[in-house]
Amino acid sequence: xxxxxxxxxxxxxxxxxxxxxxxxxxxxxxxxxxxxxxxxxxxxxxxxxxxxxxxxxxxxxxxxxxxxxxxxxxxxxxxxxxxxxxxxxxxxxxxxxxxxxxxxxxxxxxxxxxxxxxxxxxxxxxxxxxxxxxxxxxxxxxxxxxxxxxxxxxxxxxxxxxxxxxxxxxxxxxxxxxxxxxxxxxxxxxxxxxxxxxxxxxxxxxxxxxxxxxxxxxxxxxxxxxxxxxxxxxxxxxxxxxxxxxxxxxxxxxxxxxxxxxxxxxxxxxxxxxxxxxxxxxxxxxxxxxxxxxxxxxxxxxxxxxxxxxxxxxxxxxxxxxxxxxxxxxxxxxxxxxxxxxxxxxxxxxxxxxxxxxxxxxxxxxxxxxxxxxxxxxxxxxxxxxxxxxxxxxxxxxxxxxxxxxxxxxxxxxxxxxxxxxxxxxxxxxxxxxxxxxxxxxxxxxxxxxxxxxxxxxxxxxxxxxxxxxxxxxxxxxxxxxxxxxxxxxxxxxx
Numbered sequence: 049x050x051x052x053x054x055x056x057x058x059x060x061x062x063x064x065x066x067x068x069x070x071x072x073x074x075x076x077x078x079x080x081x082x083x084x085x086x087x088x089x090x091x092x093x094x095x096x097x098x099x100x101x102x103x104x105x106x107x108x109x110x111x112x113x114x115x116x117x118x119x120x121x122x123x124x125x126x127x128x129x130x131x132x133x134x135x136x137x138x139x140x141x142x143x144x145x146x147x148x149x150x151x152x153x154x155x156x157x158x159x160x161x162x163x164x165x166x167x168x169x170x171x172x173x174x175x176x177x178x179x180x181x182x183x184x185x186x187x188x189x190x191x192x193x194x195x196x197x198x199x200x201x202x203x204x205x206x207x208x209x210x211x212x213x214x215x216x217x218x219x220x221x222x223x224x225x226x227x228x229x230x231x232x233x234x235x236x237x238x239x240x241x242x243x244x245x246x247x248x249x250x251x252x253x254x255x256x257x258x259x260x261x262x263x264x265x266x267x268x269x270x271x272x273x274x275x276x277x278x279x280x281x282x283x284x285x286x287x288x289x290x291x292x293x294x295x296x297x298x299x300x301x302x303x304x305x306x307x308x309x310x311x312x313x314x315x316x317x318x319x320x321x322x323x324x325x326x327x328x329x330x331x332x333x334x335x336x337x338x339x340x341x342x343x344x345x346x347x348x349x350x351x352x353x354x355x356x357x358x359x360x361x362x363x364x365x366x367x368x369x370x371x372x373x374x375x376x377x378x379x380x381x382x383x384x385x386x387x388x389x390x391x392x393x394x395x396x397x398x399x400x401x402x403x404x405x406x407x408x409x410x411x412x413x414x415x416x417x418x419x420x421x422x423x424x425x426x427x428x429x430x431x432x433x434x435x436x437x438x439x440x441x442x443x444x445x446x447x448x449x450x451x452x453x454x455x456x457x458x459x460x461x462x463x464x465x466x467x468x469x470x471x472x473x474x475x476x477x478x479x480x481x482x483x484x485x486x487x488x489x490x491x492x493x494x495x496x497x498x499x500x501x502x503x504x505x506x507x508x509x510x511x512x513x514x515x516x517x518x519x520x521x522x523x524x525x526x527x528x529x530x531x532x533x534x535x536x537x538x539x540x541x542x543x
Contacts, residue, residue, distance in 0.1 A: 271393025353417020
């Protein structure tokens with residue numbers, strides 16, 4: 049069987065769907081779109097027809113359950129112009145409510161099925177459409193009464209549409225009394241829409257291509273959202289397709305001492321995890337790396353899960369970092385993320401779009417907030433790994449902020465250990481010294497180059513971030529309670 053050429057693919061008009069379908073729909077075929085009420089089937093059908101109108105095609109929406117006004121109301125909610133979309137109602141007449149119209153000797157399938165099919169065929173013959181949406185199959189299934197009759201009627205419809213070179217989208221709301229797979233076997237392709245309710249926040253909606261004859265499509269579940277303007281699908285990120293060999297240059301953090309600690313700076317295409325207790329300056333350090341990139345003329349993007357954009361800008365002003373002007377000029381993209389309203393696919397799509405739009409530095413602040421956006425923690429690291437791999441292949445410097453529990457002394461822990469995923473690990477710590485709580489910075493991991501093994505002083509002021517000299521003469525700085533080496537030697541000698 050020869051596959052359709054790319055020029056013959058029909059666009060669905062749904063962002064992301066053509067990507068997971070491998071280019072679009074093959075013309076002249078029947079496709080099944082199934083999903084429970086509320087998953088966006090009607091919206092999907094209307095977007096499919098809108099795309100046909102944009103290409104000058106004749107299109108037809110056949111409704112067996114909703115009135116024409118109800119269909120138009122869906123279009124108005126998305127600000128769509130319905131000009132060019134023919135709507136054909138095949139609805140029971142209100143005369144059916146009269147007692148004398150009720151059947152007593154015959155099953156409705158013996159009386160109404162033929163009339164319903166006749167109205168469908170008449171609408172197609174009159175409009176002669178290139179694209180057809182039939183909403184919904186559950187009405188035909190209930191009228192057919194038996195699985196055999198239902199399958200034969202659908203086969204007859206398939207033959208009818210194929211002789212008229214129609215590309216048909218059959219919508220099935222799966223409200224019939226029994227789960228029926230008859231149409232799946234008949235359809236050329238099957239698109240399944242599903243939604244699940246989380247304990248908190250918006251529903252999570254996902255799409256899956258169950259079947260597509262003769263086509264290599266992207267399998268698995270893909271997140272999607274219903275927004276004003278229709279469905280937006282976020283294809284599952286597969287970083288393997290972007291792997292390549294490339295030279296990496298070192299980029300300065302804007303702090304000479306920190307660059308020295310890092311062995312020259314941060315390499316392009318690497319990810320850096322900045323970890324430490326709350327308040328040690330992790331987000332400020334990430335903002336400093338962004339500020340240095342902006343000063344070089346590069347673009348950057350920051351995704352904020354906990355902090356508001358306003359707070360970030362005020363804090364940057366207090367540290368003598370110029371972020372406001374870059375944001376106004378479009379050089380810096382700031383996005384405040386609500387984890388309860390975000391799906392993993394949606395976030396990955398936003399981060400990848402930032403890289404594709406030229407961002408050389410991407411900050412995710414923080415991993416704790418990102419983890420809350422992924423309902424199933426088992427796949428958290430898988431999502432993150434694919435995202436980091438993709439950004440790496442785009443030459444992006446990715447900064448991950450990780451919050452650890454604990455302040456001074458005792459073991460530090462975090463809700464997610466991403467240190468093995470990151471190329472570099474920068475650690476910030478508090479320590480007590482001469483009646484004052486101070487901060488220190490060290491590099492625990494660096495894949496791109498040789499780095500210092502020292503621990504340096506770290507501080508913040510109105511002049512900005514300052515990385516000082518190596519903290520020598522002490523032991524136990526990372527525990528938070530350092531001991532002068534002379535005192536430690538005296539203690540050992542006493543024993």
